[in-house]
């Protein structure tokens with residue numbers, strides 16, 4: 275009975291899809307989460323632990339975990355990994371110095387057993403900043419084209435205006451049912 279119910283539930287698209295939002299501190303993860311939820315910019319302070327919200331896009335329910343990105347918190351990201359369907363990796367496109375750290379974190383995540391089925395959306399955030407890296411530059415630096423075992427997509431965005439965020443969500447919804 276429970277199984278039938280679960281099947282019907284997933285058929286009607288009401289199943290919840292787990293998403294983790296990761297990236298270095300100050301990348302804009304919490305700002306993005308609350309743009310998704312409320313279409314507005316909230317005042318943020320560095321996240322200690324996590325925030326979790328349900329975001330519904332065209333009848334698709336995402337349970338989004340926004341995880342603090344400070345160095346001391348990164349070693350506990352893996353406690354959020356089980357059953358994750360989507361990783362949203364937020365990159366601060368002006369932060370050239372730390373892109374190598376983002377790269378290390380990305381490949382560490384992709385190698386993790388609990389994330390082997392996860393698809394990855396990379397947000398090249400803060401596109402409003404003068405002199406920022408483009409999504410193409412970030413893609414090259416992160417050698418995204420070498421990722422063959424996870425579906426991935428990079429999207430430029432500005433969390434302050436919301437530009438680009440919907441396109442990212444659309445890619446995620448388009449992936450559902452593919453696997």
Ligand SMILES: Nc1nc2c(ncn2[C@@H]2O[C@H](COP(=O)(O)OP(=O)(O)OP(=O)(O)O)[C@@H](O)[C@H]2O)c(=O)[nH]1
Nearest residue numbers: 299300301302303304305318320321343400432433
């Ligand atoms: N200019 C600009 N600033 C942004 C953008 N997105 C976020 N910010 C700012 O960047 C700062 C950090 O944003 P948060 O959302 O708190 O960053 P976070 O990734 O959640 O950081 P942690 O919780 O420490 O991991 C805030 O001052 C935001 O207003 C953007 O697209 N453009």
Ligand SMILES: [Mg+2]
Nearest residue numbers: 303304320321
């Ligand atoms: Mg935060």
